[in-house]
Amino acid sequence: MALPATRPTAAIPAGAALSSEQLLEIYYYLRLTRTLEERLVALYRQTKVIGGLFRSLGQEGESVASAYALERGRNKDILSPLIRNLGSMLVMGAQPIEILRQYMAKADSPTRGRELNVHFNDLEKGYLGQISHLGDMIPVMAGIALTFKLRREPRVGLVYIGDGGTSTGTFHEGLNFAAVQRLPMVVIGEYNHWAYSTPPEKQFAVRDLADKAKGYGIPAVTVDGNDVFAVYEATRFAVERARRGKGVHFIEVKTYRRKGHAEHDDQHYVPKDELEQWSSQNDPVDRYMQRILSADMVGEVDLKDIDDRVRTEVDQATDACVNESLPEAETALPGVYVDPPAADKLWFKSV
């Protein structure tokens, strides 16, 4: 169910209390996410990306805004992103060059070529990479939030789940466990209208993902996922509530996956007009720009500067790593355990 595509450009909610510096910082991350992905597409076409490429076009707003509502930095909040939460990771401090290296499987990538795309962590900065198996990160984040609770640390764990991912047993078990334990955890349910080619009506029989929260005894809210302020506000409220020991909160963001599941997917199953409507009239970045400009909190020139800065950063990051080498073959062996330190090199490699 698509949202009415045109939005009233209301003034910025006072509650948001965002300084123009902050507004520009948010814009920076929105732009960085989109520009970095466009760069990845270019590299993908040049076959420099090893595996698949996953876009978050149209979802940058909810990713950036939800992460921006967290306390960032050492021993602060922790989030676990999905493949379309590149923006969330950038907000938490992931570097463009790290993303580029991951996609190109470079030796110096965060996982040294072992894992793909955004599957990497920096718990110091506050993000835990996902694994492919959907739903698994919910119990894991519950365990992180449990640690915060046991240690009485004023920290919150935030975890994303797609409309499709909510059908997994691990989503259910993890969310129920967190709810019973009243853990400081916030779940962002991304209603982006598709799970690969599967629409919501074939995924669940409720109208909103927020309805699912009722089965866990936790509060939920549904917000316009392409309204940066709405997502930021809702997340900030939920995070602070969780921080005060009030337990789990579920936030549904209605948004739209404007690209295919991955670059190879031609989206033939997507109604063209629906796609057109979301892109022309409900782009989260366009809407954000309108809002902050019309509120006279920033000037065109500020945004232009950021666009230039982002382009330069992405160019520099690309140039810095595009010709880096892949990992040495035998670096595949160490680190399965602390002890033994490396897997055996098999006999036939040395006969």
Add this chain to the structure above:
Amino acid sequence: MALPATRPTAAIPAGAALSSEQLLEIYYYLRLTRTLEERLVALYRQTKVIGGLFRSLGQEGESVASAYALERGRNKDILSPLIRNLGSMLVMGAQPIEILRQYMAKADSPTRGRELNVHFNDLEKGYLGQISHLGDMIPVMAGIALTFKLRREPRVGLVYIGDGGTSTGTFHEGLNFAAVQRLPMVVIGEYNHWAYSTPPEKQFAVRDLADKAKGYGIPAVTVDGNDVFAVYEATRFAVERARRGKGVHFIEVKTYRRKGHAEHDDQHYVPKDELEQWSSQNDPVDRYMQRILSADMVGEVDLKDIDDRVRTEVDQATDACVNESLPEAETALPGVYVDPPAADKLWFKSV
């Protein structure tokens, strides 16, 4: 949250439309369930029962009443009972001697000594035995209901789940799948206040199991599980609704597990007064007797006759099988597959 223990003994709801023959038949199954279990306890004490013994004391009402609302017989409705749904199986046509043989692992038991207690099926009669892993029967029953739907057969699948069992991932996946497919399936959620030693508040953060249905977009009702008529009515409504193609329905029955998880469990974690209150003032069989007697639809003597008949049947069944032999050792080998017909007998058995 215990229900107020005393119940108004209202007249029998007209809607029930149960003839006195039917009322007596229901009484027969209630009495048979309880008497058969008491016999099992005696056999257990004589160490004739091989494994553990699981009681449904206090839950006979919801088991019998819910099963009684189904259409029974060849190619009719199918249910999948849990370990405390002995009453449901008896209603569907399971024989006391089959239960006794199962518990004593006799050669002629339905599973020929391979599985325990009520873990056996008769799809002709309409029951599918559970496996121990809680939650797994929900997807399986969804598959049965899916078959009814695909074949356009006016049949319904009914499956039970405990308050604890609703925490499993398979419960979630199976119920969601059934809801999306609008399958002719009815789920009986048994709120019996305990999952082994775990109370509801440590199992989920909602008040009623019925709240969980909201996350699947299916209707739910909570009924007094110790009121045979209420359970019968609610189930009949849900079953007929499902039969008309209106999809899954969830029924929560509030009841109480008056014995330990199994015979070995001394229930030290159970508040004594709570136990006393449920047994003295809220026993489903006592309440049923009061109801049908006060409504003058049956006489004391009818019940007395049934008690005698049940005792005789249970005595005869016991005598008939208690001294039967266990299965021959090598009967353990056939039937893993159709082809090959039997597992290899291992070499060391014949050297």
Add this chain to the structure above:
Amino acid sequence: MAGAEVTFLEALRQGLWEEMERDERVFILGEDVGLYGGAFKVTDGFSTRFGESRVIDTPISEAAIVGAAAGAAHMGLRPVAEMQFIDFISCAYDMLTNYVATARYRAGLATPIVVRGPCGGYVRGGPFHSQNPEAAFLHTPGLKIVYPATVRDAKGLIKASIRDEDPVLYLEHKWLYRRIKEQLPEGEEILTPIGKARLAREGKHLSIISYGATLWKSLEAADKLEKDDGVSVEVLDLRTLLPLDDDAIVATVKKTNKVLIVHEDTRTGGIAGEIAARINEKAFEWLDGPIMRVTAHDVPLPYAPTLEDFVLPQTDDIVKAARWLAAY
């Protein structure tokens, strides 16, 4: 008469299609199998031909997919459940090993389901899109596991699996999907018997036992050894992993007296161990050298080409290993 050349994937598709045409009890369920035709397009066009009720798009719920298939099978249907990638079968591990595989034995329930999906590496899929699950299910009485390596068997085994009275795990290597082609006879029905291995290459000096993608690498190695070393290598394609074809295994060992087992899966706990144990028990006296294994290294499969190529067994590794064993 020989038809057009088809790929492994097309042969699998044909097999599924023919069985659905032949038997209306057969239906497909899985994620994105309907209109979209599945992540690898194996069921492309099926929903148009057979309708949405026989090609069912499911939620992302592997345990429910397998469990629902089991329930339908009890009632007489013939479900074919697709795992979008076989890696996700781990989410249905309980349902498959505890409910499905034991059903006939513990309760006399027929559960003729097929669970199929793309497996294997060599495609830069990383640790969660490249797995080889056979060893995790080898230990499951009641389940059958088939693993076609050829275009013909892709078709013959999917048809046989659908007709089998018991649950079958059908593993299809995505590296083979579009890489190998073969002409299949038209008119004649192709059915590959479950439980029978295939002698893929005759030889005298040494036997390689393999399946799936490494079967092809083994054949390549065998040609190289013939050419460069004059070593005559026999290659056995297992085709069915559970139950194993002990007769075929023993026969080749007795013929060449040396055996190299090659699989793509990690070494420890891989199926080669079971095969080695059986050879020991049944043909110990015929062995002129140790039973050796060429397998993946014991690590989760990494993403980078350099790493994946090193971790997974390559043709050269097989050549070196076979050379060593031949000289033993």
Add this chain to the structure above:
Amino acid sequence: MAGAEVTFLEALRQGLWEEMERDERVFILGEDVGLYGGAFKVTDGFSTRFGESRVIDTPISEAAIVGAAAGAAHMGLRPVAEMQFIDFISCAYDMLTNYVATARYRAGLATPIVVRGPCGGYVRGGPFHSQNPEAAFLHTPGLKIVYPATVRDAKGLIKASIRDEDPVLYLEHKWLYRRIKEQLPEGEEILTPIGKARLAREGKHLSIISYGATLWKSLEAADKLEKDDGVSVEVLDLRTLLPLDDDAIVATVKKTNKVLIVHEDTRTGGIAGEIAARINEKAFEWLDGPIMRVTAHDVPLPYAPTLEDFVLPQTDDIVKAARWLAAY
């Protein structure tokens, strides 16, 4: 100085208790582990001593139990997760094999968790309360599997597992819980090194390799063979199944030149295969007879005593097998 005699279960309990006293990062989570003390009373009294926040009763959600343990471990805690019966670990199979076991390798994440629970048969538990899951997890780089057979190792291995930097699956055979007793030294801290087998009995003519409950049946068989046949049997207690102690295995093979592997688990795909393969690779020339296996039959474990006794390996089976091999 020697303390009082304790059971296997009590030793395990002591080990858990001591680690919780020693290290406040250690906590327990599982079903009914709190006030009730666990289905087998392993954690009886723990919640009173350590409080509900360190002994957490969970919903019936094995995947969440293991997943939450992993998350807590990433943050520096030392979770010990109980499976009420190990049979239910199958519900956490995805979480353990895909998330937990790969975490260090793919992402440099420390995940020092212990997953423990009662396993094994000989107790009339039927197909779902008697399982032996070791083979299903043997195939999982990143995971360790320990399986104590003695009272001392029950304590020494749980303590070592909790202190290990990587995830450990600790398997405790319920048949041993109250059946075996031993005096444990007081004062001295008992730590059993992970990865090291134990020579349970010295012998000259033949080696039996086993673990868990069948270790005791193997020792019984060895005594009988010594007495009745004058055959001197060496018995190796593996103690750790992953990683296997190849040196100890090879050493005993080179000493006696004949090996019988005994495990309670079903035959096909059981761990004996892996051991047989390794012996082949590392000690082929020392073998004076085939490596033979005594295992359970390939069926789900039935409930009736007559059936269970036949399906599972018994002391007499081991005696007969060893006699046959000794005479080979």
